[in-house]
Amino acid sequence: MNYKALKILLIGATLTLLGSGAFAFGGCSEGECKDCHSLSIEQAQEAIEPLGVKSEVTDVRFSQVPGLWEVAVTDKKGGQIPVYLDFSLSHLIQGDIIEIATRQSLTRMRHAELNHINPSVIPLEDAVVLGDPEAKHKVIVFDDTECPFCKKMQGEMHKVVEKRKDIAFFIKMLPLKIHPNARDKATAIICEKSIELLDKSLAGEEIPPPTCETDVIEKNAELAAGLGIKSTPTVILPDGRIFPGAKSAEDIISLVDNPFEDGK
Secondary structure, three states: OOHHHHHHHHHHHHHHHHHHOOOOOOOOOOOOHHHOOOOOHHHHHHHHHHHOOOOOEEEEEEOOOOOEEEEEEEOOOOOEEEEEEEOOOOOEEOOOOEEOOOOEEHHHHHHHHHOOOOHHHOOOOOOEEEOOOOOOEEEEEEEOOOOHHHHHHHHHHHHHHHHOOOEEEEEEEOOOOOOOOHHHHHHHHHHHOOHHHHHHHHOOOOOOOOOOOOOHHHHHHHHHHHHOOOOOOEEEOOOOOEEEOOOOHHHHHHHHHOOOOOOO
């Protein structure tokens, strides 16, 4: 057999192997994964039992990553976290899965969906409002008067209300103990319900002392603890998803415009 004939034979054999799915991840060569894979909650629970995990599996669905199941399990605090099982049920993956194109953590997005709340449980009477109080989309923010990340977020929130009159921010003051002057400033801002005073405080300017006494800060702290909020800023979207940390104006608008559908 000459070299040319051998080369053609090897290429043909390679194409045959690839076409047969011998090197395919997950085993589905055509159609959708749901056509040849299924996993029940009971099967997922059984798969993780050898790890000695006491968590309860509450939901199973196909991950956005081919070849992986997304499995929701309970955590020690009564919430839910997403973990991942491969189709062979031989490997469990825990941690962030990042979508490169968007640089977005699919894991954190799913975590927010699994642990969403009903925003109506949060009283807004004491909130400092940035934007139109009657806006269609009300975003709640737990905020500190001296937090550098809150300062960054404040600028982004101003950009949002300039672009979108249908979005408003209801800011709940949550002064952190690591900022010794934050409590008095928060009280002053609550007394006046003044977004201007909050802007000045975050800009490092002096603001007048409180003109009233209030228990709003204690109530906000109790509410935040019940919701698992430990840091500022923390954003609560109209659909109930909770996101800690400062967000850009573009990200806020995108999150508001793309609410998740409960049950999916």
